[in-house]
Amino acid sequence: MIEFPGRRFTVGSTHPAHHAEPLHEVEIDSFQLADRCVSAADFLAFLRDAPHDLDHTQIDCIDPAFIVSRAAGFELRPGCDGFPMIQISYWGAAAYCNWLSRLEGLRPVYHLAAHTADLGRDGYRLPTEAEWEAACRDGRPDGTLPGPEECNSRDAGPLCRALRAGESLAGAFLPGAPAPVPVASLPPDAAGLYQMLGNVREWCHDRFGGYAPGSGTLRNPTGAPRGAFRVVRGGSFADPADTIGPAGRMAAHEDTRCEVYGFRVVRRG
Numbered sequence: 001m002i003e004f005p006g007r008r009f010t011v012g013s014t015h016p017a018h019h020a021e022p023l024h025e026v027e028i029d030s031f032q033l034a035d036r037c038v039s040a041a042d043f044l045a046f047l048r049d050a051p052h053d054l055d056h057t058q059i060d061c062i063d064p065a066f067i068v069s070r071a072a073g074f075e076l077r078p079g080c081d082g083f084p085m086i087q088i089s090y091w092g093a094a095a096y097c098n099w100l101s102r103l104e105g106l107r108p109v110y111h112l113a114a115h116t117a118d119l120g121r122d123g124y125r126l127p128t129e130a131e132w133e134a135a136c137r138d139g140r141p142d143g144t145l146p147g148p149e150e151c152n153s154r155d156a157g158p159l160c161r162a163l164r165a166g167e168s169l170a171g172a173f174l175p176g177a178p179a180p181v182p183v184a185s186l187p188p189d190a191a192g193l194y195q196m197l198g199n200v201r202e203w204c205h206d207r208f209g210g211y212a213p214g215s216g217t218l219r220n221p222t223g224a225p226r227g228a229f230r231v232v233r234g235g236s237f238a239d240p241a242d243t244i245g246p247a248g249r250m251a252a253h254e255d256t257r258c259e260v261y262g263f264r265v266v267r268r269g
Contacts, residue, residue: 013247030269040066041081058092063172082182090254136246139189151198200262208251
């Protein structure tokens, strides 16, 4: 977990692919963000320790999954432990956060049955998109974007592509096809964060909604008040490099389970 101070900053982008206009001011409290996405091995530990804590419809264990479901229980496919957990829904990620909170004696944030959350609790959760953007901007202080060997996008370079799952026959990804690379396998950014941009789109806490001009600075925003679509950030191995950036945001239905979605965890500072 990496500490990030609270601050006031400008959120958003005028890039047409980022869906992040208008630019506006937000103020956030300090937080701690994981330096990498949750891996398939991390998630398997949860599934084996607390198999009844997760509605199994919240993950997909069909190709090209790194975790599969067998008669004897969940299994990790060979060579897949270091790859990011994929094909995970928003609430599946939330269930992992609650489990991790209980392991460390913290108060779980999510009420899974009611589909609600209490961000005043000290447990692990998904980052708000303002937290995610602040951390990503800290990692790219000069405003430059990662190059083709630093970002696993659709336009990744040959050294990056050689790390993809299909090249080592991990999961059911095909050689030569766009696919995830292992977590922390590419150089970290200036903040010490791995693969904030590219590799897998990361679930954020917020419900998706358009940015609306307001009067004054928003404090600790958490998105739209209602709706089943959540924010995902960072882009993926399937996205063009020129559409990926700290302010780029997309919407995904919270039940979506797809190979381009993963997550990392956050705690209050």
